[in-house]
Amino acid sequence: MPRGLYLQRTARESLANGRLPRVHSQCIWGGYGRGDLCSLCGEPIHATEVEFEVPEPEDGPGTGLKFHITCYAAWQLECGDEGPGPAGGT
Numbered sequence: 563m564p565r566g567l568y569l570q571r572t573a574r575e576s577l578a579n580g581r582l583p584r585v586h587s588q589c590i591w592g593g594y595g596r597g598d599l600c601s602l603c604g605e606p607i608h609a610t611e612v613e614f615e616v617p618e619p620e621d622g623p624g625t626g627l628k629f630h631i632t633c634y635a636a637w638q639l640e641c642g643d644e645g646p647g648p649a650g651g652t
């Protein structure tokens with residue numbers, strides 16, 4: 563299975579079972595990884611890779627979320643997959 567599809571499915575499952583919050587994150591930090599585990603795929607984010615850090619929503623455990631770029635993108639894509647999109651556009 564292509565990795566993108568795997569990540570997309572994992573993101574969807576994580577949202578469904580509450581492992582990841584359904585939020586459109588606005589405040590993120592980017593930086594190089596420090597070997598912390600990715601909140602989506604569970605693999606370490608190495609120092610050669612960019613890490614995206616997202617603060618937990620207020621009702622979360624307060625640890626924050628960390629993602630690879632690709633995992634962050636898959637998560638945000640799934641977050642926007644439900645409900646009406648933003649008004650306007652085409």
Ligand SMILES: [Zn+2]
Pocket residue numbers: 600601602603604605629630633
């Ligand atoms: Zn990841």
